[in-house]
Amino acid sequence: MSDPVSSILNLGPAFEQACARAGIHSAQGLRELGPDAAYTKLLQSGSRPHFIGYYVLVMGLQGRPWNDCKGEEKKALRKRFDAIKASVSTAPEMQIIADLDAIGVRVSAADLKPE
Template sequence: MNDELRHLKNLGKTSTQWLHAVGIHTISDLRRLGAVGAYRAVQLRGFRVSKVLLYAIEGALQDVHWNDLPAERKQALLGQLDAKS
């Protein structure tokens, strides 16, 4: 099976399994939910995840390594996450 999520930067076997478990199977699914929505879905499913997953998803959507995301973008993501809590 060709898993298009596995071809994105930052997303490995475990993170793609988590995304699949919450119904995210394509890049379009991931874009539709965005990094915060996808992260929250995984978190609400009960998986123990760190903020690195949030950054990894955002990096995957932007085609950059998660560690290369600007600090301001990481803070904005955390702000959006807090607003949804």
């Protein structure tokens, strides 16, 4: 059996749920993708971009505490984050899902399609 995403340092149940929505179901799968590809998948699945969430992921995959990210390293990660964010176009229906997730309401994509 694979280890859960939340077994990675810094990553908890909420991050694990976001990963599941993005099709990432194990710590091994997350490690294989790497932080940039995994974060891209998170954004494509409707997660809202947040720099702290990105660098927490990067630090966790390196086995480092989240608050270890400082100075030039943090500036470099910000550039990577901005590039990832700019590369992902969020379709309006995905933004609606992300907004509903943010307030604790979840709908399926089928609920958003006109009949």
